[in-house]
Amino acid sequence: xxxxxxxxxxxxxxxxxxxxxxxxxxxxxxxxxxxxARHLAGINARRDAGVHTLGEVWRRHRISCPSREQLxxxxxxxxxxxxxxxxxxxxxxxxxxxxxxxxxxxKRQRDEVDTTVVTRRTKYFQSSAGYLKRDQ
Amino acid sequence: MTAASETDRLLIHRxxxxxxxxxxxxxxxxxxxxxxxxxxxxxxRAVSEDIVQEAFIGFLNSLPNFDGRRPLESYxxxxxxxxxxxxxxREGRRPALPLSAGADSGGEWQLASPARAASSxxxxxxxxxxxxxxxxxxxxxxxxRWKERGDWCKLKCIELLFVRGWANKDAATxxxxxxxxxxxxxxxxxxxxxxxxxxxxxSEDVFPEMYQD
Numbered sequence: 001x002x003x004x005x006x007x008x009x010x011x012x013x014x015x016x017x018x019x020x021x022x023x024x025x026x027x028x029x030x031x032x033x034x035x036x037a038r039h040l041a042g043i044n045a046r047r048d049a050g051v052h053t054l055g056e057v058w059r060r061h062r063i064s065c066p067s068r069e070q071l072x073x074x075x076x077x078x079x080x081x082x083x084x085x086x087x088x089x090x091x092x093x094x095x096x097x098x099x100x101x102x103x104x105x106x107k108r109q110r111d112e113v114d115t116t117v118v119t120r121r122t123k124y125f126q127s128s129a130g131y132l133k134r135d136q
Numbered sequence: 137m138t139a140a141s142e143t144d145r146l147l148i149h150r151x152x153x154x155x156x157x158x159x160x161x162x163x164x165x166x167x168x169x170x171x172x173x174x175x176x177x178x179x180x181r182a183v184s185e186d187i188v189q190e191a192f193i194g195f196l197n198s199l200p201n202f203d204g205r206r207p208l209e210s211y212x213x214x215x216x217x218x219x220x221x222x223x224x225x226r227e228g229r230r231p232a233l234p235l236s237a238g239a240d241s242g243g244e245w246q247l248a249s250p251a252r253a254a255s256s257x258x259x260x261x262x263x264x265x266x267x268x269x270x271x272x273x274x275x276x277x278x279x280x281r282w283k284e285r286g287d288w289c290k291l292k293c294i295e296l297l298f299v300r301g302w303a304n305k306d307a308a309t310x311x312x313x314x315x316x317x318x319x320x321x322x323x324x325x326x327x328x329x330x331x332x333x334x335x336x337x338x339s340e341d342v343f344p345e346m347y348q349d
Contacts, residue, residue: 008301
């Protein structure tokens with residue numbers, strides 16, 4: 001039987017880079033499949049030893065990710081058709097979590113009430129500004 | 137997506153000088169996408185906000201070691217992913233694994249592959265960074281070329297093969313091309329990347345998948 005997950009997908013799982021639905025499926029399988037857990041640990045050991053895979057490097061450096069501006073244009077349907085088709089592929093088929101987060105954020109900005117955003121940002125600022133240091 | 141923007145570089149410079157308004161600007165610029173990233177996985181707004189808050193504090197604590205040439209967004213996402221994973225482990229949602237390749241593992245966790253045993257090629261962090269940078273440069277050049285030429289099918293194909301790890305057959309079906317075309321795309325891509333790696337005088341052992349087949 002073919003493995004349920006490719007090594008590329010398991011590497012993405014370790015990087016918290018699969019779509020939320022796929023992450024949940026891998027987690028559920030790991031709870032019941034010791035062979036999968038061993039295989040995943042093997043991948044992790046290889047990464048620890050510094051053996052590169054193209055997929056990891058590609059994801060980490062976001063080699064093919066569109067810019068935030070391009071993602072914004074995609075939402076506005078202002079990209080040329082082929083570029084638009086590629087962004088849809090990258091987000092839906094490859095499942096790029098970081099581009100998806102950018103898209104969700106831009107969609108929310110259209111809908112969210114300003115006061116909610118200001119309150120949240122103030123909370124972040126007040127809880128972290130004490131960690132600001134000079135001459136870092 | 138890999139170069140740090142001028143705006144981010146200036147923000148970091150001001151934050152390093154203790155400028156609180158710059159810190160506020162950074163929060164405003166990035167909190168929404170970080171929250172969307174976490175919430176898509178956790179599904180609970182209040183907990184997600186707490187994790188983003190921890191990520192911002194983690195960023196300030198790590199700032200002395202942050203390389204300003206790195207893209208800030210990717211760095212913030214990586215801190216956020218770490219905090220998120222940590223949270224999910226504590227909640228028991230993310231199963232624990234024997235994640236260390238320590239000496240007591242007895243080689244049990246070595247991946248079955250044509251690559252050399254991982255323990256035999258452990259090397260310095262500096263060396264690894266150099267190898268990774270060379271590979272990134274090569275990949276960026278190739279992807280940029282495809283985008284400029286409108287070779288979207290090649291880009292999609294290579295992304296399916298190497299980022300998702302799909303088999304040639306599945307990629308061919310997805311893209312509506314033949315398996316032979318997929319094999320040709322893969323061959324050309326690997327040949328080009330290998331050539332660049334070789335020119336840099338880097339060890340082939342650390343890029344095993346480029347020398348399979």
